[in-house]
Amino acid sequence: MTDPIGLNHCLYLGALLFVCGAVCMATKRNAIGVLMGVELVLNGANVNFVAFARFNPAFQMEGQMFALFVIVMAAAEAAVALAIVLNFYNNHMTVDVDTAEELKG
């Protein structure tokens, strides 16, 4: 508890968030659960960006800039994804992604 935090600690956390998001995208059957996985992935990437912005002396503000852009784009993407999910629900009466197979074959 006495050593200051290094870059690697933050990267481990970012990797954990990323993997949790990826597994969430793979296992959830609810379309909105998949969307939550996407949010987790983006958060893991954001933690990486901000960690590099903090620890790399060659960076000025680029990491935090990019993290801000990621947050904004994630909000935009969540809006459109939810609109699509709601459309799917209105047409098929279900949000189960396993039933979204009409383009198959």
Next chain:
Amino acid sequence: MDINFHTFFFYLIAILTGICAIGVVVTRNIVRSAAWLLFTLAGTAGIFFLLNADFVGATQLLIYVGGTLVLVVFGVMLTAQGPFISMKTGAAEWVISTIVGIVLYSALTYSIFTSSLYFPNPPHADDPADSRNSVKLGMGFLGLGVGPEYHEPSDKVGATPPVRTSYLLPFEIVSVHLLVVLIGAAYLARAKRRRGGAS
């Protein structure tokens, strides 16, 4: 033993965030999943504050937690009819996903562990009262550039001033992008006359 409180709180918040992220994956009830996601996002905002990125941390709370997550939960409420709140995934899928997840995490951890990136002396962290993050971010977004703030005169004859990268164009593009998304999402999710059954 002199505890460095920064380290202590980092470990605390990081471990809690990790547990909540695992909770998002494991919970079957979609609304509880959203609650765990709330704590994950709030924990990430705490990590940002600890990493001296206070503006990004506050933006994360305002936009992600207060905006995106509320949107996701609205979506959950609008589609949460009985059987869809807890949908069961098959055991085989769980096993495969867990194995893939562990393999992926091991690969990432190994590459972090053996990487040759080594930054021993991070720049001194500002006191939150003197943080100039918002100033620097504002300058970057306005087009005045992100880079060394003061130009020390150089002794060399042909020296060029340091390069400052401007982020005005991405800022404007993102503004237009948000407008497009606003209109598109409103159009996609408009109330339509219900046609009976599948289209």
Next chain:
Amino acid sequence: MTDFLSSYTKFLSPYLGGNPAEVVIAVIVASVLVGFVAASAVFFIWLERKVSGRMQDRLGPTRVGGKFGWLQTIADGMKLLVKEDIIPGDADHMLFRLGPYIAFCGSFLAFLALPFGNNLVAMNMNIAVFFMLAVMSTEVFGIILAGYGSGSKWSLFGGMREAAQMVSYEVPMAICVLIPVIVAGTMNLNLIGQQQTGIIWNWYLFHDPFTFCAFWTYFTCATASCKRAPFDLAEAESELVAGFHTEYSGLRWSFFFMAEYGSMFAVSGIATLLFLGGWHTGLLPKQASNWLENDAGTTGFVLFSVLSVAVFIAKGWLLVFVMMWVRWTLPRLRIDQVMMTCLKYLLPISCMLLIGVSAWQVLPHGVLYYLDFIKYLGAFACVALVVLTIYRIFSTRSQLPASGAASIWNPTRPSPVVMAKKS
């Protein structure tokens, strides 16, 4: 840490060692803040009942604790503590229990960055205003979880309506907060307070017409974001029983109310610091308050600090009283009217004010010099208006209606029913 807290830590360090001293100071500061929020909530509950009583031509609580019912809230608190803790059968247990705590944490965390006096702030941040807005926006989630977790349709409706309202009103609120931030040049609430020293015309309220209008717009948005009437659809007693907190009873319900009164004081505190001069009285010129703070020794400094804290809290409580006053005067808006007010009126108004104040800041210096007299004009006009109103309130005697219906004030007149039958 700020100058104020680090000096206390250094004072304690030789006795306890470095780390325990920091922990002790942090715990003391946190307890003071929680204590302040709780004591304010107790006061506000009593004040609300008295104000609502008086505005409805009745007296309010008068029995518990003397003529004015001072101890009514204590009695209410004890009642709530011993109430049975009921969780509905259909409720989602984890989310039902979680809702009140998230709402309370969201509202209480904002007090971390709120200065009560010069440098008297728990965490002096350069982005204090942004931090407070960001943290208060997490309260929405507590409402949603409470509404859903109650397992009842009416709670869900109340929670969803409330979430939509709070999230929508954050946008004009943030824009209105931005307007004095543009004038001040910093988001640090401590610095913004320090910039408004001196006589009352230095307050940002009178700085230019755009900040003047921004104050009223901000106050409207703040009332809406605290879910106070006329925007209190979530607790619409005549419609949804009690909205999202219908199924809550006892201590859990009181957490919601502490959260509501806490955020009422927090937004009032932001309004005070941004527009109304913060902890400055507005009567002492700059030299006098500087002398009291810096050159008058320790007693002078302590006196100045106590005065600052008292003035700040008084201004905050005054704004909360105005919120209560508005609540018991105006009828409730429907949900479509609420959303229309936000999207069709307050949002364009705040955008226009933002453009106006930005234009004011880039006016050439010569023009600004001549336009500066507006602040003196504004200050004189407002002070004269307030003084005149107070004089009129206290100089006109209230009269009982001469030919009124029978009421508790006038028991001898026959009741209207009897009079109607006679004629």
